[in-house]
Amino acid sequence: MKLQFAMDTLTTEAALDLAAAAAPHVDILELGTPLIKSEGLSAITAIKKAHPDKIVFADLKTMDAGELEADIAFGAGADLVTVLGSAGDSTIVGAVTAAKKHGKGVVVDLIGVADKPARAKEVIALGAEFVEMHAGLDEQAEEGFTFATLLRDGEASGVPFSVAGGVNASSIADVQKAGAQVAVAGSAIYSAPDVGAAAAELRAAII
Numbered sequence: 001m002k003l004q005f006a007m008d009t010l011t012t013e014a015a016l017d018l019a020a021a022a023a024p025h026v027d028i029l030e031l032g033t034p035l036i037k038s039e040g041l042s043a044i045t046a047i048k049k050a051h052p053d054k055i056v057f058a059d060l061k062t063m064d065a066g067e068l069e070a071d072i073a074f075g076a077g078a079d080l081v082t083v084l085g086s087a088g089d090s091t092i093v094g095a096v097t098a099a100k101k102h103g104k105g106v107v108v109d110l111i112g113v114a115d116k117p118a119r120a121k122e123v124i125a126l127g128a129e130f131v132e133m134h135a136g137l138d139e140q141a142e143e144g145f146t147f148a149t150l151l152r153d154g155e156a157s158g159v160p161f162s163v164a165g166g167v168n169a170s171s172i173a174d175v176q177k178a179g180a181q182v183a184v185a186g187s188a189i190y191s192a193p194d195v196g197a198a199a200a201e202l203r204a205a206i207i
């Protein structure tokens with residue numbers, strides 16, 4: 001299972017510092033949506049330039065204009081981009097078209113999708129690399145939210161998936177047991193007093 005670090009920060013400078021500390025322990029460096037909104041595509045270019053050996057993941061959360069948005073992010077250095085599962089099929093197909101042109105990939109983020117296993121199968125058939133079983137920061141704070149639901153949905157989907165939203169040193173082993181290809185951790189790493197040590201702890205928890 002790969003480890004993805006979601007850098008939910010607001011400046012390229014802060015992201016470069018986070019990436020430098022965590023890179024030895026992670027496979028995928030994610031530019032979080034707030035970072036891309038704050039700094040633009042240049043943040044993607046800066047992270048790829050600093051870490052050409054890492055998979056750079058641009059969390060665009062595209063909802064429309066799939067081909068255009070994916071094309072500009074791949075052109076800036078992204079290896080993977082996200083499109084929302086609630087977007088129309090044509091938006092996902094558009095992003096996949098751009099990915100094929102650049103030799104890159106599309107991940108479909110299932111945040112907010114009611115029947116995640118069913119939509120997961122549909123978007124993989126449209127050409128997505130994998131889906132993200134994702135509970136956003138707001139959903140995690142809602143009453144009754146359980147992380148186990150994400151794992152069950154991943155297992156039930158029968159397609160390649162990542163898990164995002166509350167992954168930490170205690171939960172990452174369960175993510176692996178559920179069969180995920182990628183575990184995504186944000187605050188468990190960037191909020192830690194020692195970012196490198198937190199990333200190393202997560203890596204060590206992967207069997």
Ligand SMILES: O=C(CO)[C@H](O)[C@H](O)COP(=O)(O)O
Nearest residue numbers: 006136164165166185186187
């Ligand atoms: O995409 C995101 C929010 O939309 C986060 O990056 C992702 O959910 C990781 O969150 P966490 O900090 O809980 O690990």
